[in-house]
Amino acid sequence: MRGSPSAHRPSHPAGQAWLLLMPALLVLMAFTHWPVIGTLWHSFQSTPKGGRPAVWVGLENYQVMVDDPVFWKALANNLWFAGATIPLSIGLALAMALWVNERIAGRTFLRMAYFTPTVLPMIAVANIWLFFYTPQYGLLEQVSSALGFGSHNWLGSPSTALGAVTLVAVWKEAGFFMIFYLAALQSLNPSLREAAAIEGASRWYFFRRVQWPLLMPTTLFVLINCVINAFRMVDHLFVLTRGGPDNASTLLLYHLYEVGFNFWDTGYASALTMVIIVVLVGATLLQFFVLDRRVHYR
Amino acid sequence: MTRAPSQRLAYNAPTLLDTLAAWLLALLWVLPLIYTVWTAFHAPEYAARFTWNAPLTLANFARAWEAAPFARYFLNTTLLVVMILAAQLVLSTLAAYAFARYEFRGRDLAFSLVLVQLTVMPDLLLVENYRTMASLGLIDSLFAIGLPYFASALAIFLLRQTFLGIPKELDEAARMEGASALQTLWRVYVPLARPIYVAFGLVSVSYHWNNFLWPLIVTNSVHARPLTVGLQVFSSVDQGIDWSIITAATLMTSAPLLIAFLLFQRQFVQSFMRAGIK
Numbered sequence: 001m002r003g004s005p006s007a008h009r010p011s012h013p014a015g016q017a018w019l020l021l022m023p024a025l026l027v028l029m030a031f032t033h034w035p036v037i038g039t040l041w042h043s044f045q046s047t048p049k050g051g052r053p054a055v056w057v058g059l060e061n062y063q064v065m066v067d068d069p070v071f072w073k074a075l076a077n078n079l080w081f082a083g084a085t086i087p088l089s090i091g092l093a094l095a096m097a098l099w100v101n102e103r104i105a106g107r108t109f110l111r112m113a114y115f116t117p118t119v120l121p122m123i124a125v126a127n128i129w130l131f132f133y134t135p136q137y138g139l140l141e142q143v144s145s146a147l148g149f150g151s152h153n154w155l156g157s158p159s160t161a162l163g164a165v166t167l168v169a170v171w172k173e174a175g176f177f178m179i180f181y182l183a184a185l186q187s188l189n190p191s192l193r194e195a196a197a198i199e200g201a202s203r204w205y206f207f208r209r210v211q212w213p214l215l216m217p218t219t220l221f222v223l224i225n226c227v228i229n230a231f232r233m234v235d236h237l238f239v240l241t242r243g244g245p246d247n248a249s250t251l252l253l254y255h256l257y258e259v260g261f262n263f264w265d266t267g268y269a270s271a272l273t274m275v276i277i278v279v280l281v282g283a284t285l286l287q288f289f290v291l292d293r294r295v296h297y298r
Numbered sequence: 299m300t301r302a303p304s305q306r307l308a309y310n311a312p313t314l315l316d317t318l319a320a321w322l323l324a325l326l327w328v329l330p331l332i333y334t335v336w337t338a339f340h341a342p343e344y345a346a347r348f349t350w351n352a353p354l355t356l357a358n359f360a361r362a363w364e365a366a367p368f369a370r371y372f373l374n375t376t377l378l379v380v381m382i383l384a385a386q387l388v389l390s391t392l393a394a395y396a397f398a399r400y401e402f403r404g405r406d407l408a409f410s411l412v413l414v415q416l417t418v419m420p421d422l423l424l425v426e427n428y429r430t431m432a433s434l435g436l437i438d439s440l441f442a443i444g445l446p447y448f449a450s451a452l453a454i455f456l457l458r459q460t461f462l463g464i465p466k467e468l469d470e471a472a473r474m475e476g477a478s479a480l481q482t483l484w485r486v487y488v489p490l491a492r493p494i495y496v497a498f499g500l501v502s503v504s505y506h507w508n509n510f511l512w513p514l515i516v517t518n519s520v521h522a523r524p525l526t527v528g529l530q531v532f533s534s535v536d537q538g539i540d541w542s543i544i545t546a547a548t549l550m551t552s553a554p555l556l557i558a559f560l561l562f563q564r565q566f567v568q569s570f571m572r573a574g575i576k
Contacts, residue, residue, distance in 0.1 A: 014402035016479055021408060024393035027449035032415045035426030042426070092323070099320040102312045106321065112563055113324035116331065119559045119566070120552045121508035123526045127533055127548040128330045131337070131541055139333055171327065176570070183571040232421060235510040238530055253422070253511075260425045261515055269425045276422055284417040 036277065043270035054267065061271035071272070073247045074255040077162055081251060082230035084166045085173065089226055090219065092174040097181030098207070111182075114175040122172060126239035129168045130155070133240070158248035161241050165249045168236050173229065177222045184218040185211070224287040231279055252276055338545040345541045358546035362532075365543065367520050368550060371528035378440050378513075378524055379506050383499060385448040393449070394457030395483050399469060409458075415451035424515055431516055438522050443513045447506065453498050456572075460491045497569035507555055525551045 043061050045054040065071050096114045100107050117125060132138050133154040141151060154164045188211065196206040234253040237243055243250030243258070250258075253276060260269030312320070337345045338359070344352040362368070397409055420427060427446050428437075436442035464487060472482040488495075510526040517523050523531070529551045533544045549556075559566050 014400065017396040017400035017402045017405070020392040020396035020400075020479070024389040024449040024454060025408065025411070027389065027445070028412060028415055028451070030430065031420050031427055031446035031449075032418060032423070033411065035420075035423035035430070036418060038426040038429070039423065096320075096323070099312060099316060102316075104312045104320055105317050106324075108563070110320055110324045111567065112560070113328045115563075115567060116328065116556070116559065118570075119504060119555050120331075121510065121526050121529075121555075123508075123510050123530050124548045124552045125330075127529070127544060128334045131334065131545065132330055134541075139329075171330070175327070179567060179570045182567075228417070232419070235526075238510070238514075239533065257424065257511065257515075261428075266425050266429075273422065273425060277418055280417050280422070 039270045039273045039277070041270075042267060043274050045267050045270075047265050047267040057267070061267045064268055065271055065275070070247050070250065070255060074243075074250045074252045075275075077248075077250060078231060078252045080162060081166055081169070082227060084163075085169050085230055086223065086226045088166075088170045089173045089177055090222055092170065093177035093222065094181055094215075094219075096174065096178040097185055098211075100178070101182055101185040114178055116175070117172045118176040120172075122233070122235035123239060125168060125172055126236035129164075129171075129236070130240055133164055155241050155249075156245060158245050161245060161249040165236060165240055168240065169229075169233055172236075173226070173233075177226070180218050180222055181215065184215055188214055220287065224283055227283045228280055231276055334545045334549060337541055338549045340542070342540065342542040358542040359550060362543045362547040362550065366528060366532045366547070368525075368528065368547070370520055371523055371525045371551075374440060374522060375507060375524040375526075378444055379503050381440065382444045382447050382506050383502050385444070386450045386453050386502060387495065387499075389449050390453035390457055391483065391488065393454045394461055395479075395487060397454070397458045398461035399466075412449075412451050412454050415449070416455070420446035421509075421512055424512065427512070428515055437516060438518050440522050442516045443522065443524065444506075446512070450498075450502065453502070456494050456498055457491060460494045461487055464490050494572065496565070497572040500566060500569040504555055 042054070044056060044058055046052075046057045046060070048054045096110075100111045100114070104110065132140055135141055135151055135153045135156070140154065145151065152160070154160045192210055192214075193206070196210060201209070231252060234251055234257070237249065237251065237254045241249040243254050252272065256269055256272040256276065259265050259272060339354050339356070340352050341355055341357070393412070397405065397412075423446075431437050431442045431445075434442075436445070468486050469482055472486050477485065508526060509524075510530070513524050514527050514530070517527060520528075529547055532547055
């Protein structure tokens with residue numbers, strides 16, 4: 001508002017503002033804020049069974065978590081999954097964006113090809129890859145047997161299941177992050193490029209000294225989204241491995257789903273939810289307080 | 299801008315190696331989809347045998363369509379997506395207008411409460427939201443799938459940014475003419491924010507068309523199942539490993555978005571850019 005706070009503004013009363021906000025805030029309260037508080041509360045409660053209502057059990061659910069080998073497996077898997085998807089997705093996204101930002105042959109097709117997986121439902125994507133990975137029958141098997149390698153059950157053996165699941169996530173995600181890099185590249189001042197050309201800078205030098213530093217804010221944004229996705233992405237497990245074999249490919253959210261909705265252990269599921277919330281809020285706060293400061297030098 | 303265009307182009311031009319690598323990656327990226335299309339349009343005996351003149355067929359689609367209530371799933375998903383988008387647009391427009399053009403105590407706090415949803419999405423709060431839906435008696439309904447998403451922090455954020463960029467004088471002039479807040483919003487703000495509405499609409503529709511986990515949990519019958527859940531039930535229980543029919547069902551499920559994307563590729567990409575830049 002212009003002018004002093006005492007200026008006569010009868011058309012903007014505060015009550016009206018709250019009326020406008022109310023529908024959205026009510027939904028947000030009911031399905032975001034209240035559930036977070038409820039999750040915390042229920043994580044200190046036992047799971048009601050039969051006639052026994054829930055009782056306060058303090059940290060017992062967290063103790064169960066500490067003693068649960070599947071939780072540790074899921075956590076380790078999820079860290080591995082994050083550690084693999086983050087650099088792979090970001091690296092590929094950057095390469096894709098650098099390519100399609102130039103006058104490369106078939107640019108429209110390339111953009112489309114990279115971005116298409118983003119539009120598909122993860123469940124459909126998983127079906128496609130399941131078909132790919134099938135022993136004896138799938139394309140991967142046909143290629144490897146044509147090259148003289150033996151047969152391998154990619155999803156069925158503990159050593160490759162998580163890797164196979166990770167690959168699907170990268171395939172799905174890289175094109176999405178390409179978009180943000182592409183937007184950032186297109187907003188860079190073209191005279192930088194000309195200056196570099198006049199100076200005779202090599203393309204690699206130009207990338208390393210000019211583009212990459214200027215893309216840093218985008219990289220940080222993409223990084224945070226990548227971290228959040230790594231702990232949220234789970235749909236493909238339902239089709240590909242169901243967390244198996246022997247929990248080799250289970251992730252935190254999938255474990256949460258099984259505990260909460262297959263075993264109906266809501267107390268423990270709430271404790272697991274808290275872990276995921278803490279990870280995600282941590283990632284966001286990191287962006288807010290540590291990384292965001294560097295975003296402004298643009 | 300003093301350089302000759304040819305020189306600039308020479309500097310810009312990717313090398314042959316770049317072009318090859320870019321194309322190789324692109325082929326890898328579309329290969330799964332091409333493989334799926336091949337299998338879906340050919341008889342089962344060609345599912346893994348590539349003969350150029352193998353006869354095309356639509357039989358797989360017909361069989362898939364008959365084997366599961368896909369018509370119902372399509373209807374459910376369409377209703378769901380429309381319902382969510384309509385609610386999001388209305389609620390977010392009102393809220394964004396309040397944040398952009400009103401001064402009131404607690405505004406910043408209210409806005410940060412909205413932003414919380416950008417991190418903690420309803421997708422994660424499965425257990426509590428299921429509890430709420432059960433106590434409301436809404437389990438196994440389309441409404442239960444959509445309700446947690448009716449208020450979108452992303453939409454509120456994007457619209458607030460856009461509304462802030464609209465000159466206040468327009469608002470004041472409309473008020474001077476005797477227009478109410480809602481009339482001003484509808485006649486001045488909404489038309490000027492159209493590109494953002496389109497961008498958010500595409501992002502929202504594709505997100506909810508593809509959403510899986512929450513609908514899986516909150517539905518348990520054909521009446522409320524969206525396509526994604528229907529496809530998963532179909533391919534895991536009913537069909538064993540009849541790949542031709544599963545790939546056909548998979549393509550069917552993704553077809554509307556895929557076709558829309560192929561037709562409006564530029565707009566799609568731009569809308570994702572717009573919605574993503576914060």
